[in-house]
Amino acid sequence: MRLKLLAAAATAAAATLTFATSAQANHSWGGYHWARTANPFTVKLGDNLGSGWKSYLSTASSDWSTSSVLDTTVVAGQSNNSCRATSGRVEVCNRTYGSNGWLGLASISVTGGTHITSGTVKVNDTYFNTATYNTASWKSLVMCQEVGHTFGLDHQDEDQTNPNLGTCMDYTNNPDGPPGNLHPNAHDYDELQSIYAHLDSTSTVDQSAAVQTVGNGRASWGKRVAHSAHGDTYVRDFGKGNAVITFVTWAG
Numbered sequence: 360m361r362l363k364l365l366a367a368a369a370t371a372a373a374a375t376l377t378f379a380t381s382a383q384a385n386h387s388w389g390g391y392h393w394a395r396t397a398n399p400f401t402v403k404l405g406d407n408l409g410s411g412w413k414s415y416l417s418t419a420s421s422d423w424s425t426s427s428v429l430d431t432t433v434v435a436g437q438s439n440n441s442c443r444a445t446s447g448r449v450e451v452c453n454r455t456y457g458s459n460g461w462l463g464l465a466s467i468s469v470t471g472g473t474h475i476t477s478g479t480v481k482v483n484d485t486y487f488n489t490a491t492y493n494t495a496s497w498k499s500l501v502m503c504q505e506v507g508h509t510f511g512l513d514h515q516d517e518d519q520t521n522p523n524l525g526t527c528m529d530y531t532n533n534p535d536g537p538p539g540n541l542h543p544n545a546h547d548y549d550e551l552q553s554i555y556a557h558l559d560s561t562s563t564v565d566q567s568a569a570v571q572t573v574g575n576g577r578a579s580w581g582k583r584v585a586h587s588a589h590g591d592t593y594v595r596d597f598g599k600g601n602a603v604i605t606f607v608t609w610a611g
């Protein structure tokens with residue numbers, strides 16, 4: 360039995376070595392990705408934000424643009440306060456959405472089961488106006504993470520009691536805990552390279568297509584498909600391969 364375990368360990372070690380040159384990345388969000396015919400491609404981030412949030416979107420935009428496969432550019436928002444999805448781009452909004460439990464929401468419209476046609480990011484000032492969350496660190500983390508979801512990235516770690524991994528895609532009770540969870544890390548860029556390694560014959564970036572929008576409450580998000588203490592994932596199926604997937608970051 361012991362020998363068998365050692366053999367298994369040796370095989371695992373060999374496998375690790377074999378794949379050491381490729382990205383050790385595994386936090387794709389269900390294989391969802393923007394269809395595009397070339398890399399790098401540019402995702403427009405629509406700024407529907409109040410003045411207190413603009414610098415966080417600007418930082419998230421430049422952080423994610425460090426990726427070799429995608430760039431982002433902040434443009435004027437098209438959905439004002441409603442945060443209605445706009446085809447081919449991401450709309451980013453803040454509002455006092457109420458004591459509904461969530462700090463941030465990222466939703467993507469998907470067609471053909473995998474191709475992202477739009478994204479929305481909402482940050483809830485009902486919580487960000489409180490002493491706990493009204494900090495540059497919490498705002499940086501949540502903005503960076505929700506925008507990251509709109510490219511098809513999942514979290515690297517969902518146990519907020521684990522030590523910080525140094526990425527905004529990691530749940531934490533303390534964004535400032537070393538090495539700090541305020542920005543993407545190398546693993547996120549590796550994962551983006553992996554998600555966007557193939558090219559598509561069509562593009563969903565900056566294209567007009569029918570997109571669906573879900574609301575601010577869980578009744579409109581569809582079925583819960585994943586759960587952890589700090590976040591849940593919901594899928595609302597609109598049929599014919601069209602769905603809206605929502606990532607929820609819970610407060611507290």
Ligand SMILES: [Zn+2]
Nearest residue numbers: 392394558559
């Ligand atoms: Zn594709």
Ligand SMILES: [Zn+2]
Nearest residue numbers: 504590606608
């Ligand atoms: Zn998240």
